[in-house]
Amino acid sequence: MERSRSYMATPPGATIKEQLIDRGMSQKEFAVRMGISEKHISKLINGEVQLTIEMARRLEMVLGIPAQFWCNLESIYREKIAKVIEENAIDDDIEIARKIPYKEMVKNRWIEDTSKWPEKVINLRKFFEVAQLKFWCGNLIPGIACRKLSTSTKSDYALLVWAQKAKLESRKINTSPIDIKSLINLIPEIRKMTLENPKDFCPQLKEKLASCGIALVFLPHIGGSFLHGATFYERNKIVLGLTVRGKDADKFWFSLFHEIGHIILGHIGKAEGTTEEDECDADTFSKDTLIPNYQFERYVKDTEIKEDSILHFAHEVEIDPGIVVGRLQKEGYIKYGWFNNLKTKYILIA
Helix, strand or coil: ECCCCCCEEEEEHHHHHHHHHCCCCCHHHHHHHHCCCCCHHHHHCCCCCCCHHHHHHHHHHHHCCHHHHHHHHHHHHHHHHHHHHHHHHHHHHHHHHCCCCHHHHHHHCCCCCCHHHHHHHHHHHHCCCCCHHHHHCCCCCCCCCECCCCCCHHHHHHHHHHHHHHHHHHCCCCCCCCCCHHHHHHHHHHHHHHHHHHHHHHHHHHHHCCCCEEEEECCCCCCCEEEEEEEEEEECCCEEEEEEECCEHHHHHHHHHHHHHHHHHHCCCCCCCCCCCHHHHHHHHHHHHHCHHHHHHHHHHHCCCCHHHHHHHHHHCCCCCHHHHHHHHHHHCCCCCCCHHCEEEEEECC
């Protein structure tokens, strides 16, 4: 007998057992009369084996109850078993679904709205492309490399939701075979885009990365994820996803080159994800790509940090002034509120 909140599935064997008790017949005698082993009779009574049409005909001969009766009992039992299994699976999946930022997904129009948890589970199963959420458990995007500012259980689930959406969106992007050497050669060209308007550089950036086997995906921010970007393999391409939440130019470009760093440095595809050292190396790659360290060190050592010197230095190294300000703030040379007027704001549409 199997149970769930709403259903109870009783095998036909329970009725067979009642008949044997009423007749005072032992299972051993019954097995002899049926022409099958006593072990098989025990499994039939306990619902461990299916009651076949052949078995139903034998039951009709031995117990005098029509074969159709036994077939109907078996059919009802199997139907209820399926309902019990599904309801219990839904209940298990609801516990997982409670950890997933469903409201954020609805807000971003990634999933249908509903207040009913069983419906949420079904919608999430379809979103994650799994028969049950327990088969997902956050393990379907292995080797992910990402830049985020904090770690928690909530942020981990938000990251995996975000990454799944990036995976789905990447399927719409045609890419050439993965070519890391071409990506490295493109770095100076991509860096020059920091001086352009997003409406001009975004199409170019997507096209150039696609030529290296990289699908660039812009997605809305998921609350609680602390996520700026993520990179992972998806079949024959690399997915590079970036958030588009109120981006300052310096944060956008730092995140982009951080993820490109993960690709070039070989951090993606690791079974356990990136290490703290990997993240530090990607940070170094990003900041030194945007502003070579020897030039930055010379500036902060030899020059008074003020607005006109920042503008002059940015022009000298051919970079957006806001990127210079961002690095000065990050490395503690100036306070975070200083010279924010030099920062460029991007409005990017996912």
